[in-house]
Amino acid sequence: MRSLSEELRRAAGxxxxxxYGVADAKGFLSPEYQGNRPQDVMPSVRSVVVLGVPLLRGSMDALPKGRAEYHNSLLAATVTLRYMSFQLAKRIEDAEYLASIVPAEGSEFGIWYADRETLRADVSLRYAAYLAGLGRYGLNHSLVTEKYGPRVRFMGILTDAPLEPGVPASDFAHEGCSSCGRCVDICPVGALEKDGTIHREKCAQYMFGELGGLRCGLCLKTCPL
Known part of the structure; x- marks a missing residue:
């Protein structure tokens, strides 16, 4: 008989x-982590299941002119992830555990799921993906994956099921960023710095102000990883 961990991985395939990966929710309790914690949403949480799909390359090539197309492609990825997440969440609850779907970070269908000033979501899916061993952080504060670079959309499932977790990389930051800096140079509002500092308020003001709620995406487009 397959374990629930094996069943979910097979179903994801x-x-x-x-x-696809699983993060041990205890990783969010590390003092080095400064974001919001899944324990505040689901006190009994033991695992965070992470699902990701790549962004369409064509939607990024047209940036910055094609921001509407890029934003629409993000929404399409979200719809896809919602279906996938719900199917896996149902399997978890069929096994008599709790499951709740974490939304993709950011604004979807007119609803903003993150803090408008800090851009921090209730649960950081990027950090969950890091804990699950799916990648390392880039200078643009996105998670850099081996196959798709930072051009990935994530969604997650909180559950009290004791799933087998992945192993995070020993290096938190991607070594390719140390000699690059393209994302810093291309940012239209100077929200990124080469020492790793990010000014989230500048990014938020640009998106909600000049772009009217659309996404920028230039730091992802220019990344060579």
Missing amino acids: DLEVSL
Whole structure:
């Protein structure tokens, strides 16, 4: 008889989930982590299941002119992830555990799931993906994956099921960023610095102000990883 961990991984493959991993929720309790914690949403949480799909390359090539197309492609990825996540969440609850879907970070269908000033979501899916061993952080504060670079959309499932977790990389930051800095140079509002500092308020003001709620995406487009 397969374990629930094996069943979910197999089901994710059947659903054509491009990136799949499990994070131990205890990793969010590390003093080095400064974001919001899944324990505040689900006190009984033990695992965070992470699902990812790549962004369409064509939607990024047209940036910055094609921001509407890029934003629409993000929404399409979100719809895809919602279906995948719900199917896996149902399997978890069929096994008599709790499951709740964490939304993709940011604004979807007119609803903003993150803090408008800090851009921090209730649960950081990027950090969950890091804990799950799916990648390392880039200078643009996105998670850099081996296959897709930082051009990935994530969604997650909180559960009290004791799933087998992945192992995070020993290096938190991607070594390719140390000699690059393209994302810093291309940012239209200077929200990124080469020492790793990010000014989230500048990014938020640009998106909600000049772009009217659309995404920028230039730091992802220019990344060579």
